[in-house]
Amino acid sequence: MASEDLSKPLKTWSHLVRNKRRPTEYEIVSTNMLWSTGDQKAPWAMGPGTPMTQWYVKYRNQSPLKHADWDGFRDPDQLVYRTYNMIQDGQESFVDALLEDHSRNQHDLGLSPASLELLAHFYTPARYVIHTVQMASAYLVTMAPASTIENCFIFQSADQLRWVSRIAYRTAELKMTHPHAGFDRDERGHWENDAAWQGFRELMEKTLVAWDWAEQFVALNLVAKPAIDEALLRQFANLCRRQGDTLTALLLDAQMTDSARSRRWTTALIEYALKSGDPGNRALIERWLAEWVPLGDAAIEAFCPALGPEGASLSAAAKAEAAKFRAGLGFGQ
Amino acid sequence: MSNVAVLSRLQFDAHTRVIDVDDGFTMDQVAAACAAPAVGYQTSHPDPSKPLRVRRTTDDDTAPTLPRDLTVKAAGFTHFECIDVFVE
Amino acid sequence: MALLDRSAWYNIARSTNWTPKYVPESELFPKDQSDPYGIPTAEWETFDEPYKVSYREYVSVQREKDAGAYSVKAALMRSNYYENADPAYLSLLKMHYGAIALSEYAACQSDARMTRFSKAPSMRNMATFGMLDELRHGQIQLYFPHQLVTLDRQFDWAHEAHHTRNWATLAGRHALDDVMMTRDAMTTSLMLNFAFETGLTNVQMIGLSADAANMGDYTFSNLITSIQSDEARHAQIGTPVIEIMIRNGKKAEAQQAVDVAFWRIWRVFALLTGIPMDYWFPLEKRDRSFKEYMHEFVITQFERQLRDVGLERPWYWEHFLDDIETHHHCQQAGIWSWRNTVWWNPTGGLGPAERDWLEQKYPGWNATHGKYWDVIIDNLRNGRPEKTEAVGMPAICNMCQIPISNKGGTVWKARIYQREYEGRRYNFCTLVCRWVFDTDPVRYKDWDTIVDRMYNGQISPPTAENILRYMGSGVVSKGGRDAHDYAWVKGYDRSPQAAE
Numbered sequence: 001m002a003s004e005d006l007s008k009p010l011k012t013w014s015h016l017v018r019n020k021r022r023p024t025e026y027e028i029v030s031t032n033m034l035w036s037t038g039d040q041k042a043p044w045a046m047g048p049g050t051p052m053t054q055w056y057v058k059y060r061n062q063s064p065l066k067h068a069d070w071d072g073f074r075d076p077d078q079l080v081y082r083t084y085n086m087i088q089d090g091q092e093s094f095v096d097a098l099l100e101d102h103s104r105n106q107h108d109l110g111l112s113p114a115s116l117e118l119l120a121h122f123y124t125p126a127r128y129v130i131h132t133v134q135m136a137s138a139y140l141v142t143m144a145p146a147s148t149i150e151n152c153f154i155f156q157s158a159d160q161l162r163w164v165s166r167i168a169y170r171t172a173e174l175k176m177t178h179p180h181a182g183f184d185r186d187e188r189g190h191w192e193n194d195a196a197w198q199g200f201r202e203l204m205e206k207t208l209v210a211w212d213w214a215e216q217f218v219a220l221n222l223v224a225k226p227a228i229d230e231a232l233l234r235q236f237a238n239l240c241r242r243q244g245d246t247l248t249a250l251l252l253d254a255q256m257t258d259s260a261r262s263r264r265w266t267t268a269l270i271e272y273a274l275k276s277g278d279p280g281n282r283a284l285i286e287r288w289l290a291e292w293v294p295l296g297d298a299a300i301e302a303f304c305p306a307l308g309p310e311g312a313s314l315s316a317a318a319k320a321e322a323a324k325f326r327a328g329l330g331f332g333q
Numbered sequence: 334m335s336n337v338a339v340l341s342r343l344q345f346d347a348h349t350r351v352i353d354v355d356d357g358f359t360m361d362q363v364a365a366a367c368a369a370p371a372v373g374y375q376t377s378h379p380d381p382s383k384p385l386r387v388r389r390t391t392d393d394d395t396a397p398t399l400p401r402d403l404t405v406k407a408a409g410f411t412h413f414e415c416i417d418v419f420v421e
Numbered sequence: 422m423a424l425l426d427r428s429a430w431y432n433i434a435r436s437t438n439w440t441p442k443y444v445p446e447s448e449l450f451p452k453d454q455s456d457p458y459g460i461p462t463a464e465w466e467t468f469d470e471p472y473k474v475s476y477r478e479y480v481s482v483q484r485e486k487d488a489g490a491y492s493v494k495a496a497l498m499r500s501n502y503y504e505n506a507d508p509a510y511l512s513l514l515k516m517h518y519g520a521i522a523l524s525e526y527a528a529c530q531s532d533a534r535m536t537r538f539s540k541a542p543s544m545r546n547m548a549t550f551g552m553l554d555e556l557r558h559g560q561i562q563l564y565f566p567h568q569l570v571t572l573d574r575q576f577d578w579a580h581e582a583h584h585t586r587n588w589a590t591l592a593g594r595h596a597l598d599d600v601m602m603t604r605d606a607m608t609t610s611l612m613l614n615f616a617f618e619t620g621l622t623n624v625q626m627i628g629l630s631a632d633a634a635n636m637g638d639y640t641f642s643n644l645i646t647s648i649q650s651d652e653a654r655h656a657q658i659g660t661p662v663i664e665i666m667i668r669n670g671k672k673a674e675a676q677q678a679v680d681v682a683f684w685r686i687w688r689v690f691a692l693l694t695g696i697p698m699d700y701w702f703p704l705e706k707r708d709r710s711f712k713e714y715m716h717e718f719v720i721t722q723f724e725r726q727l728r729d730v731g732l733e734r735p736w737y738w739e740h741f742l743d744d745i746e747t748h749h750h751c752q753q754a755g756i757w758s759w760r761n762t763v764w765w766n767p768t769g770g771l772g773p774a775e776r777d778w779l780e781q782k783y784p785g786w787n788a789t790h791g792k793y794w795d796v797i798i799d800n801l802r803n804g805r806p807e808k809t810e811a812v813g814m815p816a817i818c819n820m821c822q823i824p825i826s827n828k829g830g831t832v833w834k835a836r837i838y839q840r841e842y843e844g845r846r847y848n849f850c851t852l853v854c855r856w857v858f859d860t861d862p863v864r865y866k867d868w869d870t871i872v873d874r875m876y877n878g879q880i881s882p883p884t885a886e887n888i889l890r891y892m893g894s895g896v897v898s899k900g901g902r903d904a905h906d907y908a909w910v911k912g913y914d915r916s917p918q919a920a921e
Contacts, residue, residue, distance in 0.1 A: 006899045010570045013580045014897065028567050029560035033526050035583040035594060036602070045591075045598040047867030051453035052603035081557045082491070085484040092477045100424055131437040131542075134549065138536035141529060141552065154529060154556055157536060161549045162476045168434035172425055184433055192439055202443040208537075209444050338876055340816045340837050340848060347751055347793050347829035349816040349837050351872050370813035373800075375758055375793050376829060390836060412876070413846040415837050 526559025
């Protein structure tokens with residue numbers, strides 16, 4: 001820096017010059033944007049007696065998951081706000097078309113009592129569990145140790161609001177055609193009282209208070225989200241499909257597209273933490289998984305069997321797929 | 334000899350300033366040190382026909398004017414002492 | 422059959438509260454992150470936002486907005502506007518982007534805190550959109566100046582400013598850390614959404630946008646207007662919070678939060694907006710004076726908004742009105758004199774016609790601020806430009822981090838309001854900044870201003886060169902110089918009486 005001619009302009013931001021190539025839009029607008037990570041002891045201008053200062057020091061800066069340069073993480077999709085809205089606008093247009101088509105074809109009137117029962121117990125109440133993922137993702141926005149990581153959580157949280165909204169939409173639709181099936185009335189009761197939901201409820205309530213940022217990330221993105229994906233978005237969706245509820249199946253497939261994106265950057269972040277992070281990171285993640293995977297499996301085991309006679313095999317398949325995702329990250333559980 | 338950083342407000346100057354003074358400085362020398370970065374830079378001498386005097390800053394401007402030959406040490410100035418520099 | 426209207430399902434999407442069972446509610450919503458006011462959840466559930474939007478609408482509308490903003494930029498990039506722009510106007514952009522880009526992004530976390538920790542489900546959803554909005558604002562206000570770093574290295578501060586210890590960015594970060602990064606979700610909403618966004622951003626956005634359009638910079642003008650259209654939506658989050666707090670006996674707490682935040686943000690915004698409006702835009706391009714903008718877009722509107730939600734004007738209102746006539750004038754002067762400490766090139770901009778305009782808009786200007794500039798103009802006109810570069814350091818306020826200055830010339834208003842706390846002396850620019858300290862000394866007492874750091878070893882030895890380096894001047898880029906190389910002084914040669 002000392003020998004640099006400061007009167008000369010730059011080709012890009014000074015912090016990107018070392019890459020010696022033209023930066024992408026993603027790099028220009030997403031990298032190295034947090035000012036609170038500069039001083040590990042003093043994240044904020046407010047003193048050490050301020051609760052929020054203590055919170056960040058303890059639960060972010062002193063997290064046992066360590067990396068010398070979290071800012072080096074890159075989202076493999078290189079998503080920015082501008083492209084997120086382009087993609088999701090397109091995806092939402094697709095969902096609008098699905099809804100319109102099925103509404104025109106009076107899909108809901110053709111639903112069997114069995115399908116309605118499934119929807120009332122397992123689909124419309126899902127707004128609660130999806131909303132908890134919205135909340136947990138937002139916590140991780142506040143606590144991420146780098147802007148490139150934070151952005152992934154922003155999009156993940158927004159995706160959940162998307163699906164809370166779509167589930168709410170379907171709830172209203174179903175209520176219109178089936179006013180006495182408990183839609184827009186019993187959902188909270190199911191979430192709070194049905195045995196089928198208590199596994200997910202316990203899993204998410206506990207995830208929401210796992211304050212260490214990295215632990216909550218592991219609990220949410222490696223355990224809870226895969227469990228929800230596999231049980232609700234995949235097994236439940238397949239069941240709906242087999243029963244002729246094509247709309248719900250297609251909506252859940254669309255929801256899985258967002259989850260797949262989340263899995264891509266989650267994979268990249270785990271790889272980043274393992275490849276260039278502290279050597280203790282692997283054992284740490286294994287330890288966390290040993291604590292959280294049982295809760296994830298318990299959630300699946302509570303939910304899937306309640307879906308019907310095939311429930312046990314749905315449960316096994318869901319657990320296996322979740323485990324397969326983690327195995328792909330290098331974790332045997 | 335040790336340094337004390339005083340916070341000076343020179344009469345009619347828009348800025349308050351941080352001024353390093355020696356504890357052996359007289360008030361005349363303190364006043365000169367306070368005027369040095371200000372007069373002719375962003376302000377004029379309040380009245381060149383009169384000497385600049387020093388007093389501690391108070392909310393009501395009633396602190397006694399300090400004797401011109403009083404030293405910083407004898408005046409008891411400590412770190413970030415607020416002083417007025419002015420003409421009587 | 423058409424798609425359902427949003428109103429058919431909207432309430433369902435914001436019925437997402439549940440009673441936790443596996444962890445206690447107090448652990449799910451800790452006071453320091455959530456609500457320290459002890460307001461019942463049932464009360465929070467009455468939160469209702471006037472401007473409603475769905476995710477589906479959001480991604481569609483925002484996609485179009487970005488397409489518009491980015492295409493205006495692309496078109497204007499071909500026009501060499503910035504290559505030929507007034508250097509003082511470029512300084513405005515450097516200052517703005519440096520202060521604002523990463524600050525907008527920081528607010529993502531503020532909104533995210535509400536999404537996680539608000540007990541009002543509606544608020545959690547609205548804050549999710551707010552979080553997205555701030556991401557937009559951070560990213561677009563990095564993307565737009567990025568091209569300009571190929572024109573002028575000082576634009577690197579658009580990204581770098583908040584990674585430095587420059588006094589100006591310390592002022593920004595101290596205020597923002599205080600009001601929006603380290604508060605519980607509810608207080609954050611009062612301070613950020615209501616006091617900051619509802620109260621103050623209008624003057625920045627409306628005033629700046631109009632003046633930029635007058636300068637022919639449609640890229641920037643359009644950008645700012647586009648950003649402000651998002652602001653209206655997420656700024657509304659604070660209003661229902663206040664109403665709920667007042668209904669639950671917490672009016673004094675809401676009032677204090679608003680009072681603290683409004684003052685803190687005002688002290689910074691006056692520099693970002695007031696200085697360019699009254700000193701940097703060419704006279705013929707000035708829409709209104711800063712004071713006129715403040716009265717029309719802030720005072721009138723904010724007073725009404727306060728009344729509407731059931732709050733009072735802040736206790737310091739008279740101090741604030743006085744500050745509107747004082748603060749930015751003092752800082753135009755001080756920042757110009759200490760221009761080597763900043764990352765833009767301010768202009769003195771004070772020819773005779775400009776002084777006449779200032780006297781007209783701020784009666785008494787010539788007898789106070791004018792006397793300061795008389796000394797400078799005399800030095801410039803008599804071959805002593807080096808005497809216009811300030812020596813030494815001003816005292817700096819332990820709260821707003823801004824040099825402690827006030828009207829001089831024929832009056833003597835500059836003074837330090839000091840507070841001794843636990844054996845240490847804290848210096849404040851006004852009674853108001855000192856009052857903020859008094860509301861929560863534990864929060865503020867450990868911070869060191871640049872001046873504190875000169876004396877506690879952090880800047881060692883505290884030579885002028887070391888101080889500049891510490892603040893990033895001469896490191897990220899060269900420090901500032903007069904944007905016009907003092908050309909504005911030439912006006913006095915034509916009318917020698919005007920300089921007297």
